[in-house]
Amino acid sequence: MVIAPPPAPSSTRPPTPEEWFERFATDGAFLHDSPENLIEVVGILKSYGVVLDAYACNLNYIAEYQFMRLFPFFKYFNGDLTQKRLFKHWWHDRINFEYAEYCMKAMFWHGGGGLDAYLDTPEFAQAAEAAIQARWRGNPVMLGLHKLFPNFMPEQVRQYCYYSGLGQFWTVMSEIFLELSDRYDAGEINDIPAVVQHILDGLVKDAAKPITYSVQLGGQTYDLMPKSLGLTFLMDTGVPYVEAVFFRGTPFPGTISYNAQAYQIPFEQSVFAYGALYADPLPIGGSGIPPTLLMQDMRHFIPDYLMAVYQGTTRQMEDLRIQICESFQKSMFCVTTAAVRGLAPHPLDSTDPEEKAANQKYLQGWLNRLETSRLSRVA
């Protein structure tokens, strides 16, 4: 028996490819431009910026000061180990730095870009070996283990490279997001296209920023990712990060469970996408769903104007993490829009038929990839 089900949330028909082309040609974004979306995106990116900054500091700290530590018990303390902080940590009054490590491992797993390619070269193997020898100098047990299992420690060094790479990437991104918030507060950001433009400008500005990594061991510096390699912010960390975390998948909080035996996972792994842009914000109460660590962290830094929006919803603060996740996905589609714009073969407002055709083909590729994402829910 069905009696008057509650009104479903208003949904509109998702745009057709032609409408998407038109929208991108006129400065539009994946996310529909509305004052509500603007508040959500800017507010959530403010809190995300704060959290990213904390994650980045910790990743850089681990890469620099916890290099090859056998038992890095206090790696989340950034060197500030006090009794008070320890108790706060145990009480879980802290940032979930584990989430940053999940993302790092997702990048490490999925690879891609110049950083991933470099980590498989003899140059890296040589640099890593030198660092390993320096790290365990005078420790015959560890050096003996290294002889027995020669692939283990280099793999650890690769991981520290990713700690550093992601840390540097997020340092830049957090600055972009916090600056966006400042500009919004100053009245300079008034719509979604302006948000996208701000992110795009930030990415372009730092696109060529070098990504380097060296560690100090025994008073000597070991360059594991020297500047001479030419690794850059955008192509060697930014693009692999987006691919790994936004598209391909990570233990992203809220990601739905897939059952391979029920053929829910495609035979071709390359078309299997379950990253941030695809994640279901609703925890379904099934197995394999981690706690929503990122949402838990962001909720501490939500600006008042966004908190007021959340408090005005049906559930008020009861479903705060879901609301944060939904806003976060909206903001990530703005970041994706900036990436799409930045990587387009031609200016998207070009009227040249050939350029227009090339742009449409390029955009269609993105739309195909995003077909199963949350795009239809937020557009």
Next chain:
Amino acid sequence: MLSTLIWGPVLGAILIALLPVDPKSPRFRQVALAITVILLGLTVVLIAQFDPSQLSPQYNEFLPWLQFLGLNYHLGLDGLSLPLIGLNSALTLIAVVATKPDQHRPRFYYALMLLLNAGAAGAFLAQDLLLFFLFYEAEIIPLYFLIAIWGGGRRGYAAMKFLIYTAVSGILVLAAFLGLVWASGASTFDYEPLRQHHLPLTLQLILLALLLVGVFIKIPIFPFHTWLPDAHVEASTPISVLLAGVLLKLGTYALLKFGVGLFFEAWVVMAPWLAYLAGVSALYGALSAIAQQDMKKVVAYSSIAHMAYILLAASATTPLSMNAAVFQMVSHGLISAFLFLLVGVVYKKTGTRDVNVLCGLLNPERGLPITGSLIIVGVMASAGLPGLVGFIAEFLVFRGSFPIFPIATLLCIVGTGLTAVYFLLMVNRVFFGRLPDNLTNLPRVAFKEHAPALALMSFILLFGLVPSWVVRWSDSQATELVLRTSVRPTAAAIAPTMELGDLPNAITESLIAPGL
């Protein structure tokens, strides 16, 4: 004192009716709340002062009324009626609390609810058969209006069906009572004197058959049950609570008090058939529940199955099974009211009870996680999981009945196994999985909306852990009901000193006829 339980709510109903007409005024609800709180307090006092060792009714009130008809205003409280009076007072209060504050036509609604309480209390307290019948019939009227006015889409149909069925029930019960008095040559309808009369077995069988059909409609027992699912589905949540928790118990109360108490020899003859009918009814209710798509219908058919256990226990007529019957009445009253309250919360928040529409309601942030968790507790209690009141009730029923009617008991045990099947099917469909998109904007459930269910849950847990708090009141009376009769001298001999712990021995000693 007992009259207060009847006339207190009647006066309350009159008071509410005299209040100024203002549908938005909270005074109707406040008055109803105050009266039901007072009634519950009075019931607690009665329970506290009740002497469970006394076999005769206590707090007797006798007033000659229509003596030419043999009708007297005779009230009394015994071990059978005490738990049911407690249930009536507690569930009426809960039903008032569970009523939405902006109830449509509140003056009439709360007045009817109090009259319903008075009717049920009168029936449980009446020590005069005709007086019982009057109250038994009187509660039909407010319930008819409560379904017909505040019910769902098919409320008119459901209310009329309820009225016809229960009116027929009343006629049959009255026919049995009139026949008993006529055949016995008694000049009064008073219960105790009528128990002393001995009628020929054939006549007892005829009168008992009339009474049984009447109460089977009320309980209800298959195949007289069809009014109940309709009434439950169409009734509002508080009325379903009262219907399942209290009003069905009028039938089982009459079954024990009059069926067993007045026609014991005929009861013994019919008992095997009744036991098998209980088994069939339990299985029918359970199998029907499996097929239901409406959560309320699942609980309604579950009621049919669980009420059949009372018939099984009553059929066995051992001291333990009689205690079990009383305990099962209390257990079912608490669990079914608990489940109806929670299904009401689901319906209020989602607008549907369809198990094919609902899904994922246990979602911790956007669903109804506390409601769902409580329903799972209710389901566990209904399925008889240890530690909850349902386990004690069902264990007592099966333990008390198995030595007498093993096959019928096994049928009921299968029925209780099926309880887990239909309730887990419902829970799985409604509460697990992903919350559908059209249910992601459910309103919040305030604590006060769960408060009535939480109060009932505390009793479900409490009586599951300390069953003696129920059994101690009804033990002697339930035992007396089957051991007092003259056909069982050996069992009668042990009755006065028997404790619940002695019951297994009593069962073997009190096994009735070799034919059973």
